[in-house]
Amino acid sequence: MHGTAENVEKILGNIQLPACPAIMQDIMAEARKDEPDFNLISRMVGNDPGLSAAVLKLANSPAFRRNSSISSIPQAVSVLGLKKIMLAVNALYLRNSVSATDPDVRAFLEKFWDKSNCTAEAASMLAKALPGISSEDAYTVGLFHDSGVPLLMQRFPDHPFDDALHEGDWESIHRKEEAMLSTNHAVVGNMLARNWGLPADICQTILHHHDLSIFTDLSHQASNMVRSFIAVLLLAEHMASVYMGFEEEGTMGQLPAHAHALNHIGMEPDEFHETALDILGEMRQYRN
Structure with a gap:
């Protein structure tokens, strides 16, 4: 890498x-x-x-x-x-932080930041239901996790970054970027977060947020807090996708990657599904 x-x-x-x-x-x-x-x-x-x-x-x-x-x-x-x-x-x-003159790019960035904000809100609200995870830090993780995408878009305008909106295969996103761009948005986002003086655990979360081996590889150097942030982020990002109509409500907590996240935070799929519906209900009520 x-x-x-x-x-x-x-x-x-x-x-x-x-x-x-x-x-x-x-x-x-x-x-x-x-x-x-x-x-x-x-x-x-x-x-x-x-x-x-x-x-x-x-x-x-x-x-x-x-x-x-x-x-x-x-x-x-x-x-x-x-x-x-x-x-x-x-x-x-x-x-x-990133401006664009092309109407299509501007429209993409509007959706992109809307999803980041939705992810931040969902992450913060989910963190409140879990012990030992700061809702403010969860919000920051949700906001910054994909912040490298707009920066890479400026440098590589012809590369499709649609995966930032539509989840696809969580782990393959980085492999595609590495193969075509020789870097990935997590590395760039980590640099931005460090540049803005964000806490080390949040910077590490951004760096590793597409690496599911963090849950399975016991030799992984990441802290337990970074694992918790990534677990919350994974679930919050999916809630944001459901909120914005990119994913079906019935898939919440059911995707293979969700099993790692739920196992780490100690929540059953049915329990998460109920919690997620409550969070989405609050978000929809606020915006209507």
Whole structure:
């Protein structure tokens, strides 16, 4: 696998990895203080109309909403907390990190980011039903797992990336990319995640997220948390596919790869199917 930073940068040519957003660095710098100034953070968010909308959308999303709707930035910052505010920053700037002029490519990217957001929401909601898995981290994994795809699309516009929307054979996706592009979207996504300062376990999850041997090879170097994130991601991505009409509802928890994920998180297929229907119901109710 062509996984070193030097090889990937050579393959990507003059495509630059999107820089970590300045506002993310500013918020992180404030968050690291002994007494963060939440009013200052609210002003930072409020000065950016796109980010304000993203924060309010996240605060009222099925993944993180409270009993009453949130309508102001200070209220959202207070209720969400800094870690969730960073999720909104990530979601907005990740979506805007790659632009396209071709109408077909723009339409694909819209669907692609919609699926990433749906996957992030489903992963976060599934994580809440499981012990020891952060719902915020699960959301980040869902958001970033395929983030290498738009970057590779810029460099290889003629390569079909439809598998990013339609699951197909989870493991064969990387083999195809390696054969044709000499790298794959997990390697590129891992580089982007590290560039944005995401935690090591999340970066490792992105790197290995199409490698099912992580569940069967006892010598695999990945941590148990990375396995848990990949298990949640595998199931959440399928829920997102069902939500967007790419897959049938009856297949939830029934595909061969799902058996590895369910075994790892200790959930029976029938139990997962019920949980998934509840999650999809909440997502549909929110968007209708």
